[in-house]
Amino acid sequence: MSRGIDGIDIFRDDTDREQFLAYLQRALTTTESRCYAWCLMSNHYHVLVRPGEGRLSRLFRQHNTAYATYFNRRHERRGYLYQDRFKSVASQETRFFRELVGYIHLNPVRAGLVSSLDELDHFPWCSHAVVTGSRACTWLSRDEVLQRFGHSRREALQAYRNFLREKFDGGSETLEGQVGAGALLPRQGKVSEASADDRVMGDAEFVAGALRRERQRVSQCVRFRRDGWTIERIEQRISATCGIPVGEIRSRSKARLPSLARGLVALYSHENLGESYCSVGRYYGMTGPSMIFAARRAREHCRAKQLTIDF
Helix, strand or coil: CEEEHHHCCCCCCHHHHHHHHHHHHHHHHHCCCEEEEEEECCCEEEEEEECCCCCHHHHHHHHHHHHHHHHHHHCCCCCCCECCCCCCCEECHHHHHHHHHHHHHCHHHHCCCCCCHHHHCCCCCECHHHHHCCCCCCCECHHHHHHCCCCCHHHHHHHHHHHHHHHHHHCCCCECCCCCCCCCCECCCCCCHHHCCCCEECCHHHHHHHHHHHHHHHHHHHHHHHCCCCHHHHHHHHHHHHCCCHHHHCCCCCCHHHHHHHHHHHHHHHHHHCCCHHHHHHHHCCCHHHHHHHHHHHHHHHHHHCCCCCC
16 A cells, blocks of 8 residues: 555546556556455555566556656646555465455445445445446456355355445454554454564464565575676576577577576576566666566476576
């Protein structure tokens, strides 16, 4: 989620909201990410996504920058639009997916923008209307949402409505606090010390595993950089291993071997150095999305050929 700086409205009319969703669709497409829920409020928004290739930061840096530029130009303002960096929480899917969808979709109810679930069915700025079929949104993974509630679409829709109505009528939240205002943890049950990190939402084992993998990733990047590895040095290693001259790799040729080598450079620079695909793209004078595509093909090639490159 992101909030307007100093609490200012980031949407002034429906034109802004439509443009925001258009930029979101574009960012999801270029990063091959999937969206399961979204809600646009006056001064903030909530989005539930599964990131594709590349890091979550790339998706929302692309989206937030595009929308902020549009908003400032249209409304003749200057300066930052959002309050700090976007807030994100990694969630344990099997335990919290339904809860998060419900939490996001009930935002207009909590804010008093609608007074009933029937009104929420037709509220245009929340993906609840997409799930129920009142609004079209081709890029929302609607079927994946409904699969969490039932096997057939009819059964799933009824179960989804019952799920929201239980929360609406009960007047209580399963998730404590607001997204972006601290840890999202279930009220019921004992919360272990390991699950108190506000970057991750899940049981103790899930949280500990996520934090351990992140520490290992950061530690590896630090070690590689400390040992003198750079994009150029990785490129040289790929060149020597694959027998492709560095000049051919840098030629931007679309031939199979140079493209594969560039993909390997992008893949290992991203995984071992923490470089963004955009930075590797700048190194080759190419776009970030093209580097993501090349890295994905390189990964598939390595798996198929059981190829590993030692560093």
